[in-house]
Amino acid sequence: MISFSPSEEQQMIVNVVKQFATDEMRKVYREADESGEIPARIIDAAWGLGFISSSIPEEHGGAGSEHSTITGSLLAEELAWGDLSMAMHTLCPTLVVLPILEMGTEEQKRKYLPAFCREKYKAATAALMEPRFNFDPYSLSTTARLDGGNYLLNGEKCYVPLAADADLLLVYATDNGSNQGFILEKGASGLEIGAPEKNMGIKALSTYELALKDCRIPRENRLGGKIGCDFNRIMNCSRVALSAMAVGVARAAFEYSRDYAKERVAFGEPIAARQAIAFMLAEMAIEVDATRLMTWEAAWKLDRKEDATKEASLVKMYADDMAVTVTDRAVQILGGHGYIREHPVELWLRNGRGFAAFDGMAIVYKEIQHYD
């Protein structure tokens, strides 16, 4: 039965996170962007809300509620509305927790999940992207080769968030032609973590390049053991999460520019009273809503364990474009003030621009399309 209404529990989560984003994240986002650092208390407080441990089974120390991608989308939107860097930092451990939860072996769950149910934030991350313009997640250059009882990993990765602090690192590599995940623990031999990357936006989130040189890990550290993982499903979950965050960033920009347009007076009336501005805002509102509904639909399919490749990639592509358009319009509505770092809209534009670059969507070189 079609319904667009979140459950009471979901609405409660949304309210709590919205409050947290307003009271905490929005107070420090500018300073964090300028300094490249997120105050630890914010991350700890976000962790304390218990969103990650809640879906870990009781036997592994969590609250044992069923993981819902829809709830995850609602949560991600609100966090990203607060600040994208902090949202990504907060949710970064899910890049390891969710694949282990859904696809890990019993031993992997037993070994790795309890650490995420403790009070203190536990950094963990995943390495997927590789530093080349035509990166394609379905043809990775990083390789995993069996050598006796071990896997040897070789390759280069980039945009790996929190790599320097992470206790666990899930590296995606091609293993006899199929993409698989490999669980690395901190300090694995042959793992070299580069200097923090400098990016246009999401500056408070530290990301790194990695080099894997004959990095040796035990055979049982392959995600899902012999069966392996469903790489496509992991990609689709990531697409949905990123789309939800794009909605959050765009909504922030829409709301701010809407309020500004009602305050700012030109030629004797608020600029919002002019159709040129009002129509931009109307379009922003429509696109934010449309993208949210598409995100929900893809999430719903994932929760039903159906193949959501089409829905997830369509919404991701749509959300990438929407985030840029909406945040750009917000800067435009503020005019010169939008360009100044006293207002947040320039930050949202820089952050919004990032979505297309993540998750293998290396749009920077979009012009280089080949015609089959």
Next chain:
Amino acid sequence: MIDFELTPEEEAAVKVAHKAAEELFRPISRYYDEHEHESPQELIDTLWEKRGEVGMLSLSLAAALGIEELCWGDAGLMLCNPGPSLGGAAVWASGTPEQRDRFLKRFNKGKPKWGAMAMTEAGCGSDTSAITATAVRDGDEWVLNGEKIFVTQGKRALEDSDGIVVVWATVDKSAGRAGMKSFVVEAGTPGMRVEKLEKKLGIRASDTATIIFEDCRIPYENILGSPEVRKLDKTKTAGFQKAMATFDATRPIVAAQALGVGRAALDFVKETLEKEGIEIRYGLPRNKLSALERDVMDMEAHYKAAKLLTLRAIWMLNQGQPNNLEASMAKAKTGLAVTRITQKAVELMGPLGYSRKYLLEKWMRDAKINDIFEGTGQINMLIVARRVLGYSRDQLK
């Protein structure tokens, strides 16, 4: 609980309508595009017989989904579908139980009938407050005078059947918007005639009539809503609110019509590519996609965005939630989306797109109306803008 699963009844409604679209609409689609003003009598009779099955009488989700399918078949022919339609929707939205009974019951029996809505005039389209048609009370009657244009199914409602037309007229010009009222005129009422039928870019199977009212007398009880001219405040007037209540119900349905045309074009493109062995590779990074794949995915995404906004607006309507903002969002997005989707499809299909041998060029012409009728894209954007800004019509003109 957020859910996108159709109920078995809704699934069934989609199936039935899709079958009708394939078997009854598509085969005669080109003929009635090229023979404008000819009536597809056989189809009309069949649809009238099947009307319960297709579920056209309600504004339910199942009905909306069915309408999308029928428009996938042919939007012009779908509009010929006998039933209460927009006129009926107005009675349904703002009539009393007695009026619903008196005016809508006819649609359950006898020969095919239509319900039409007469709002637009030569001098006013979107600005419905500028209506010049008048209604003057004379004892137990209202006397209507004026000329209405662009009345969809006007001729079928008034000349070809025992239908109704809901006419918008002012009872007090000095009262502006507050004086605007709607009246139900039944077929066969003296003092009213169909002056002409328009020739159009698309949806040619649908009749678009000019109706003239000259001292047309109707019973006093045929006014929808209160006859009182109340000036509550400048922005909210009873008469206008009634009109808006109707639009909130009809805009999502019209959006559903649009979706059908857009999807017809999208399906044509995808089927053609499939025949040529060209696959749309979802999930690939942008730099690996061809421009063609990007375009098709873009069309699909816009269709999906429009569809979900439409479903939400209809869902809210059926939940009894105010949906003025969401209905306009759906209508604005859908009209534009299908206009662009069909135009892009013609471009992508090259000679197949431009040729009248195929229906694609027709769908492009048909699609455009969705960006115009039942509120142009711009009017709907204006409503969305006012809503999100919390502005009245005086604050945002």
